[in-house]
Amino acid sequence: MLLLLSTPLLLLASTSAAAAAFPDGVLATGTQGTTNPPVPTMPTTINQNSMARLLSVNSIDDFCIFAPPSYDTIPNTETVEVAWCTVPRNGARVIPDGTFSGVSFLKTPFYVQILGFGDFTKINVAANDAGGELDPHGASGAGNPVGGNVSTTVINGLDEPIAEWMLFIDNTQFCLRACTNGNATYAPMYMCWHELDEMGCEFNMPGTYNYQGGVYETCDADVAYPPGWYPNVVDGTTSFSTFAQYFTGVYTGGDGLPTSYTVGDTITPSTVASTPSSSNCVPQSTVGNGIPLDQLTAGAQGTAPLTQFSSVTMLPSGASAPSAPVPAPAPSGSSSGSGPPPSVPQSPSISQNTPAPKPAVVGGSVPTSGPTPSSGSNGALRGSAPMSGMALLVGGVLGVLGYW
Template sequence: MGVTNPPAPTLGTRINQTSMARLLTLNSIDDFCLFAPPVLANISDTETEEVAWCTKPRNNARVIPDGTITGVSFLKTSFYVQIMGTGNFTLLNVVAGDEGGELDPHGATGAGNPVGGNVTTNIVDNVDEPIAEWMLFMSNTVFCIRACTNANATYDAAHMCWHELDVMGCEFVMPGTYNPPGIFETCDADVAYPPGWYPSVDNSGSTSFSTFAQYFTGVYTGSNGKETGYTVGDLVTPTAPASIPSSSNCVTTSSIANGIPLASLGVTASMSKSATASGASAQPTRTSSNAAYNLVPQCFGFMIVSIVSLGLLY
């Protein structure tokens, strides 16, 4: 696990809206997490710094405020679990109008975007397992995330969660049933081809694949200090993935609300730069057994507010 993360995925940790934890869990339609900025920012400017926001109090992460997510499709396949959704992610510090970016366990340096980010799921055998290959696209209104849980001789996990098509967007890289806001459903789904793969069948019935590489130009500096331009990828960009997998056995739910009234508890959904800098604790602390909401003290200006015992069960 990354240095900011608990040693294992844990449900029921304290609510801490200044947490810097970077552990996502993808277990069900109402128990999953996303990466988003720790303070108001564009995704592309903070890819190495994003933090975990979860639908439930877990993993020492921040809690996604009710009303943020307006629709979710939770897809289970034999090769991956995939979640797609809509919402107002300005409530998770994504700047309004930000078209977003792509996050994965590799990043430019190999340390991951975000650095130290981890993903787990229990979707395979009901045991939380760390996932080596995953990818997340996040904007101010849409997200999609895939955790690759299986592989075979044709489709390995790295290609099923291929992370080098970052400008192509959710519906190209992670095709599936993208519903309008207001629908929350869990489905089985067919497996998509790896992102950018296109099958063809020859006269003998054998299948082969062509692949699409994203077009990119740049400049590198050689050992002699001279800058040289380079171009990689295909000049022609496809307009759609090879196919859109079908969903089946869908079960809908009316809401994924967690029922935690952050505002009435005196906890803002996200902390400003000035409040974060003033030193709110990010460490778990003990609370009484009759605590209504398990909260880490939050910082507002120069005043520390700790709400640990409201006399109600949670």
């Protein structure tokens, strides 16, 4: 009885110790919620009716994305998207072989990012759907999808729950970023800034989008500036201007009358501040799981986990824990240094359950014309998406990390 009473206290103490090892704002807090397993798990039994909403983002062969539970558009289903994984894990649905036509898995010091092309009608995204944006915030603060969580082993080989992430997906393209690091200038909430949902993949997650012709690769990559940030270096000091997406609307004021409002910049940037380069790329022939397609049809359910999939969590090739934190300049109108974010981090205290403040704007926004996605980008049809019932990392009594 004493052990039962003390275990939660030990778990909470272990959680605090684990969180202290990371910059603020990296690890998620909360519970896994009712749709998800208590810990990221592989293998799990095939269930193509699953409503699980836990993504793992571990490697090019072991990742998940959100997509509709039944054939529909992303904007129509943003609160109820479900997890689809490349392998049978987390009680989620399994992505059938032949879905992808190209995938680039990128590891950076501040985030892990996946860029992919394919036929996503095979995971219930409606044909010709222009898509949408999902993240752990949303209008209600409960996430889009509600209860959607993300974990990764890329940081240190353990399943770490990630507080800030964003996913754009339409019927042929997706991009997913999980923010795994931060410092006083480039906090996770900025690196995964989620309010530019109409600007699409190539604006929010710039990279080399050259992998749709059958290219599958795992690469190291440079770090992009936070979405919408534009640096300006004067006499060795870097300041940033920031872009806010333009939109108008109507709300009911305290007097009960409809009142119109306008927010954001009327001039939209034509491009990003810089496009990060990739290096140390390791190609492979495809992404697939080898599961017969007749076992992954709509509504298919297995009877037991498939034994050919390992349940052991491995440290992904080339991955390592972040370097020891060092101070960095606070975000402000001016900060020292230039170029992309530094690779060694520490961030200020960040509340994961309150709206992220915009960084200071210096010199106004960067120009060009109205808020249309550039050609080939994945534009959302609706306003900003999402926040979730975020995962809570804990340790077991014997020091084994898990979720509580």
